[in-house]
Amino acid sequence: MSYGIAAAATALLAASALTALLRLVAVRTGFTARPTGRAGRRTPRLGGVAVATVTAAVATVGAATGLVPLDSGALMLLIAAGAVAALGFLDDVRPVGARARVVVEAGAATFVVHTAGLGFFVGALAVLWIVFVTNACRLFDTSDGVLGTVAVVSALGLSACAAAEGLGPLAAALGVLGAALAGFLMHNWYPARMRLGSCGSLFTGFLLASAALLVNAGHEALPGMGSLFAMTVVVTADAALVAVSRWRAGRPLLQGGADHIAHRLRRLGLTPQGVAVVLGVASLAGAVTALLLHDGTLDPLGALWPVCGAAAAVSGLLRVPVYGVRRRGHRPVQTAVVDVAGS
Numbered sequence: 001m002s003y004g005i006a007a008a009a010t011a012l013l014a015a016s017a018l019t020a021l022l023r024l025v026a027v028r029t030g031f032t033a034r035p036t037g038r039a040g041r042r043t044p045r046l047g048g049v050a051v052a053t054v055t056a057a058v059a060t061v062g063a064a065t066g067l068v069p070l071d072s073g074a075l076m077l078l079i080a081a082g083a084v085a086a087l088g089f090l091d092d093v094r095p096v097g098a099r100a101r102v103v104v105e106a107g108a109a110t111f112v113v114h115t116a117g118l119g120f121f122v123g124a125l126a127v128l129w130i131v132f133v134t135n136a137c138r139l140f141d142t143s144d145g146v147l148g149t150v151a152v153v154s155a156l157g158l159s160a161c162a163a164a165e166g167l168g169p170l171a172a173a174l175g176v177l178g179a180a181l182a183g184f185l186m187h188n189w190y191p192a193r194m195r196l197g198s199c200g201s202l203f204t205g206f207l208l209a210s211a212a213l214l215v216n217a218g219h220e221a222l223p224g225m226g227s228l229f230a231m232t233v234v235v236t237a238d239a240a241l242v243a244v245s246r247w248r249a250g251r252p253l254l255q256g257g258a259d260h261i262a263h264r265l266r267r268l269g270l271t272p273q274g275v276a277v278v279l280g281v282a283s284l285a286g287a288v289t290a291l292l293l294h295d296g297t298l299d300p301l302g303a304l305w306p307v308c309g310a311a312a313a314v315s316g317l318l319r320v321p322v323y324g325v326r327r328r329g330h331r332p333v334q335t336a337v338v339d340v341a342g343s
Contacts, residue, residue, distance in 0.1 A: 004172055007068050008179035011058045015183030018050040023187065023194050031092075043192050045092055047184045048200020052085040054180045055203075059173050068176070074169040076115050077214070080108040081207040084134065088199035098254060105131045105206065112210045116217055130209040133232050136239040137205025143262035144192035145276035148185035150234050150283040151204045152178050157287025158208065158231060161215045161294045174211055177204070190272040208232065216294070226303020227293040229310075233286035234279055237261065237310040241317055249323055257322075261313075264320040285309075 025031070026044030056078055062068025063075065070078075087104045090096055109130035113123040141147040155178035162171035181204065187194040196204065212231045216224040229236065238261045246253050265275045289306055292298035 004068070004175060007058055007062050007172070008175050011054050011176045011179035012183040014058065015050050015054040015180040016186050017183075018054060019047050019184050019187045019194050022046040022050055026194075043195050045195040045197035046199075047188060047194040048085065048088060048092075048196040048198070048203060051177075051180045051184050051196065051200045052082065052203045054183070055173075055177050055207075056082055058176050058180070062172070062176075068172050069169050070173060071169040073115060073214075074173045077112055077170070077207070077210055078173060080111050080210070081203050083108050084206040085199050085203035088138075088197065088202035091198040091202075101135070101202075102131060105134050105202070108206065109134075109210065112214075116214055118217065126213050129228070130206065130213065132239070133209035133212075133235065134202055134205040136232075136235045137208070138198055138201040139242065139256075140235045140238050140260065141196050141201040142256075142258070142260050143266075143275060144190040144272050145185065145188050146262050146279055147196060147201060147204070148181055148188045149276045149280040151208065152181045152185060153280055153283040153287055154208050154231055155181060155204075157284070157290060158211050158215060160287075161227070161231075161291055162211065164291070164295050165215055167215065170211060170214060174207075177207060190276070205235070212290075219294070220300065222300045222303050223293045223296075223298075226300070226306065227290040230286040230290040230293065230303070230306040233306045233310050234261070234283045237314055240310070241314045244314065245318060245322070248318075251323075259322040261317060263322060264317045267320050267322065282313075 023044045023046070026046045031044060031046060059068060059070055059074075059078055063070035084105055087096065087101060091101065106127055109127040110123075112130070113126045116126075118126055137147065137151070140150075155174050159171045159174035159178060162168075162174060184194070184196070184200070188196070209232065212228050216228050218224075219227070241264075242257075242260055243253060245251075245259050246255075246257075251257070261279065262275050265278060266272070270278065286306055289298065289302065293300070293303055
C-alpha cells in the first residue's frame with residue numbers, strides 16, 4: 001500500500017514539474033493551439049507528453065524495482081497506449097488523417113483485446129468501443145480543466161474496480177495514470193496554461209477504455225455493459241450530443257466547434273471552473289455506479305440509470321442554442337472552429 005502511495009505521489013509531482021518544463025519549451029517554439037471557441041488566447045499543447053511519459057516511466061521503474069506490481073498484461077496495455085500516444089504526438093506536430101488514426105488505434109485495441117482472450121465477435125465489438133471512446137476523449141478536450149478532471153475521476157474509479165476484481169497490477173497502473181493527470185491538471189485548470197493535445201487525450205482515452213473493458217470482461221452482460229458505460233458516461237454522452245446536434249444542423253460530424261457539453265453549460269451561465277466541477281461530479285456518479293454494479297451491490301437493472309441520465313442530459317442540452325450565437329467579445333460560434341479530423 002505504501003509503495004502505491006509513493007508511486008502515485010512521484011507521478012503527481014513529476015507530471016506537474018515536466019508539464020511546467022514543457023510549457024516553457026512550447027512557448028519558445030510556438031507549439032501552441034487556440035482552444036475551440038476561445039478566440040485570442042493560445043495555449044501550449046504538450047501536456048499529453050508529460051502525462052504519457054510520467055505514467056510509462058513510473059510504471060516501468062516501479063515494475064523493474066518491484067515497488068509497483070505490474071504484470072505482463074498491464075505492461076502490454078501501457079505499450080499499446082504508448083503507441084497511440086506517439087500517434088497523437090505526430091497529430092499535434094502535423095495533423096494526421098482520420099483514417100490513419102483509426103487504423104493505428106484499431107491495431108492497438110486489437111492487441112489489447114487479443115491479450116484479454118476475448119472471442120471474435122465480442123472482441124470486434126470491444127475494438128470498436130475502444131476506438132470510439134479514444135476519439136471521444138480527443139474531441140472532448142475543448143475547455144480548461146474539463147477532460148483532466150473527468151479523466152482523473154475515471155482513472156481512480158477504474159483503479160478501485162480493478163482492485164475489487166483482484167487485478168492489482170492494472171489497479172496500480174491506473175493509479176499512476178490518475179496521479180499523473182492530477183499533476184497535469186494543476187496547469188490545465190482555468191485559465192489553462194497547458195493542454196493535453198492529441199497525444200494526451202488519445203493516450204488517456206485509450207488507456208481508460210481498454211482498462212474498463214478488461215475490468216468488466218467475464219461479467220454478466222447487463223451489469224458488465226452498464227459498468228462499462230457508466231465509467232465513461234460523460235465523454236460518451238458528449239460524443240452523442242455533438243453527433244446528434246451536428247446531424248440535425250447539417251454540419252460535418254468531424255469538424256471542431258463550440259457545441260460540446262462544456263460550451264452549452266457555459267451558455268447556461270456556469271463559469272469555466274463550475275463546468276469542470278459539474279462534469280467531474282457527473283463522472284464521479286458514473287464511477288460510483290460502475291463500482292456498485294461491478295461488485296454486485298447494485299441490482300443489474302441499475303445499469304439503466306446511467307443510460308437514462310445521459311439520455312436526459314443530451315435531450316436537455318440539445319435545446320441550448322450554440323450555432324450562430326454571438327457572445328460578447330467573441331466571434332460567432334459557427335466561425336470559431338478548428339480542424340480536429342486532421343484531414
